[in-house]
Amino acid sequence: xxxxxxxxxxxxxxxxxxxxxxxxxxxxxxxxxxxxxxxxxxxxxxxxxxxxxxxxxxxxxxxxxxxxxxxxxxxxxxxxxxxxxxxxxxxxxxxxxxxxxxxxxxxxxxxxxxxxxxxxxxxxxxxxxxxxxxxxxxxxxxxxxxxxxxxxxxxxxxxxxxxxxxxxxxxxxxxxxxxxxxxxxxxxxxxxxxxxxxxxxxxxxxxxxxxxxxxxxxxxxxxxxxxxxxxxxxx
Amino acid sequence: xxxxxxxxxxxxxxxxxxxxxxxxxxxxxxxxxxxxxxxxxxxxxxxxxxxxxxxxxxxxxxxxxxxxxxxxxxxxxxxxxxxxxxxxxxxxxxxxxxxxxxxxxxxxxxxxxxxxxxxxxxxxxxxxxxxxxxxxxxxxxxxxxxxxxxxxxxxxxxxxxxxxxxxxxxxxxxxxxxxxxxxxxxxxxxxxxxxxxxxxxxxxxxxxxxxxxxxxxxxxxxxxxxxxxxxxxxxxxxxxxxxxxxxxxxxxxxxxxxxxxxxxxxxxxxxxxxxxxxxxxxxxxxxxxxxxxxxxxxxxxxxx
Ligand SMILES: Nc1ncnc2c1ncn2[C@@H]1O[C@H](COP(=O)(O)OP(=O)(O)O)[C@@H](O)[C@H]1O
Ligand SMILES: [Mg+2]
Numbered sequence: 388x389x390x391x392x393x394x395x396x397x398x399x400x401x402x403x404x405x406x407x408x409x410x411x412x413x414x415x416x417x418x419x420x421x422x423x424x425x426x427x428x429x430x431x432x433x434x435x436x437x438x439x440x441x442x443x444x445x446x447x448x449x450x451x452x453x454x455x456x457x458x459x460x461x462x463x464x465x466x467x468x469x470x471x472x473x474x475x476x477x478x479x480x481x482x483x484x485x486x487x488x489x490x491x492x493x494x495x496x497x498x499x500x501x502x503x504x505x506x507x508x509x510x511x512x513x514x515x516x517x518x519x520x521x522x523x524x525x526x527x528x529x530x531x532x533x534x535x536x537x538x539x540x541x542x543x544x545x546x547x548x549x550x551x552x553x554x555x556x557x558x559x560x561x562x563x564x565x566x567x568x569x570x571x572x573x574x575x576x577x578x579x580x581x582x583x584x585x586x587x588x589x590x591x592x593x594x595x596x597x598x599x600x601x602x603x604x605x606x607x608x609x610x611x612x613x614x615x616x617x618x619x620x621x622x
Numbered sequence: 623x624x625x626x627x628x629x630x631x632x633x634x635x636x637x638x639x640x641x642x643x644x645x646x647x648x649x650x651x652x653x654x655x656x657x658x659x660x661x662x663x664x665x666x667x668x669x670x671x672x673x674x675x676x677x678x679x680x681x682x683x684x685x686x687x688x689x690x691x692x693x694x695x696x697x698x699x700x701x702x703x704x705x706x707x708x709x710x711x712x713x714x715x716x717x718x719x720x721x722x723x724x725x726x727x728x729x730x731x732x733x734x735x736x737x738x739x740x741x742x743x744x745x746x747x748x749x750x751x752x753x754x755x756x757x758x759x760x761x762x763x764x765x766x767x768x769x770x771x772x773x774x775x776x777x778x779x780x781x782x783x784x785x786x787x788x789x790x791x792x793x794x795x796x797x798x799x800x801x802x803x804x805x806x807x808x809x810x811x812x813x814x815x816x817x818x819x820x821x822x823x824x825x826x827x828x829x830x831x832x833x834x835x836x837x838x839x840x841x842x843x844x845x846x847x848x849x850x851x852x853x854x855x856x857x858x859x860x861x862x863x864x865x866x867x868x869x870x871x872x873x874x875x876x877x878x879x880x881x882x883x884x885x886x887x888x889x890x891x892x893x894x895x896x897x898x899x900x901x902x903x904x905x906x907x908x909x910x911x912x913x914x915x916x917x918x919x920x921x922x923x924x925x926x
Contacts, residue, residue, distance in 0.1 A: 435819060437718075437815060437818065437819075456818075456823065456825075457818035457819055458818055458821045458822055458823045458824075461818075461819060461820065461821035462821055466819070467819050468819075469815060469816065469819060473813060473815065473816035473819055474813065474816065475808070475809050475812040475813055475816065475817075476812055476813070477808070477812050478805075478808070478809070478812065482805070485805075486805065486809055486820050487820055489802075489806070489820045489821045489822060490820075490821035534820070538820065538821070
């Protein structure tokens with residue numbers, strides 16, 4: 388479904404990605420794990436069109452998407468829930484969810500998706516009229532995921548969904564990610580520093596180090612890998 | 623000097639009337655700041671050009687300035703879009719590559735100099751096209767006096783100006799609150815990269831914002847023209863006050879600018895009455911300093 392091939396990217400003159408390659412098949416949960424500054428966020432930004440790669444190719448459903456603007460990439464079904472959660476702080480929870488469906492006109496299925504989001508996160512329904520900026524960290528992350536789902540994604544990309552959350556909430560967020568994948572069949576790409584959570588919840592994973600994807604495997608394979616255990620699981 | 627209550631009432635009414643105009647000019651400037659993250663130092667020139675275009679339309683067609691005002695505003699709005707596409711867009715695109723969509727353009731010297739340069743260019747252009755001598759646009763409505771109970775009277779022109787200002791601000795507020803495009807504008811202002819990621823074409827939002835901002839400034843120039851004179855540097859006289867309104871209200875906040883517009887209009891006229899007219903011009907800055915002292919982010923700062 389998604390293929391990233393030998394991509395490099397830079398911020399001005401500073402090279403952030405040297406050689407990133409990965410693929411995501413339909414129906415999978417794939418995670419991209421790596422230390423802070425390894426290039427996870429930049430990889431997602433290249434895919435969603437926020438940054439143009441210097442080199443390399445990104446294809447989605449067989450078609451190159453390099454050079455498309457972010458709004459065009461959103462319109463073909465790739466929804467990026469960015470680092471920092473990407474909420475509109477002075478809009479209500481409900482308005483944020485509606486903005487998530489900005490490009491859609493299918494009223495009935497928008498309402499169905501809204502009900503689905505509320506069933507995943509009942510607290511969002513309770514806080515429907517509250518401004519997003521006043522939510523707790525965990526609620527904001529739920530809203531960010533909910534807002535992403537409202538775009539009816541073929542591929543949902545989540546950037547560090549566990550960041551800044553208490554361990555119990557981290558469990559809950561990853562359970563929900565698996566639930567979305569199972570119930571809706573949504574393909575999901577997660578960038579995550581919390582390697583243990585990511586690997587136990589994903590079908591496959593990539594390890595990124597200093598802008599290079601250095602390893603690939605199923606969640607189980609990587610959980611058993613010597614290097615991964617030492618560097619990312621602290622075992 | 624003893625101030626009569628009736629004089630206070632008169633100045634309050636005049637203050638609210640001019641406050642509506644400050645609101646319109648300030649709202650346009652604050653939208654550019656909030657949405658496009660840039661300080662438009664040429665904002666006053668769109669106000670000036672609006673007045674001149676109204677003057678020209680009135681001389682050519684013989685129509686009333688209040689009738690031609692919407693046309694002049696739309697014309698200036700289109701100039702605003704053109705400037706955005708030709709001058710600003712290449713810079714956004716270049717900076718987006720570096721910052722990944724979260725740039726703060728107003729800190730960029732190129733944007734600052736570009737808008738200052740535009741301001742100088744437009745003043746010169748007006749000098750060449752219309753000459754240095756202040757012009758007046760006659761409207762029969764300035765002659766009609768409306769007497770209100772208590773013995774005060776105002777020209778119909780001023781009353782229409784006030785009604786147009788309030789109606790325009792109400793329409794703008796409704797537009798931003800309920801329409802899809804309005805929500806997209808607010809979203810872009812609150813979180814530009816998140817706006818792109820929900821599928822908003824932010825370049826188009828910049829076009830729309832430039833249109834609204836410059837058209838509003840032009841509208842203010844048009845509806846004030848029959849009351850005041852029209853001259854090439856009239857924009858320079860309002861731009862500083864427009865920035866005072868924007869900063870006092872909270873940078874980028876539409877409601878804040880509307881409130882600050884009325885507050886400053888009121889304070890100026892009452893200040894002129896109680897302190898003497900020689901202090902009138904400084905009152906706006908005093909208000910700004912006091913507000914910033916009590917609340918450095920402005921009256922409604924941080925909200926959008
Ligand atoms: N907006 C930016 N401007 C300049 N450099 C950046 C920016 N964002 C990230 N970088 C740099 O790019 C590299 C990769 O960062 P990032 O993709 O954010 O890593 P991760 O998400 O894995 O922590 C780092 O060296 C980081 O300092
Ligand atoms: Mg990151």
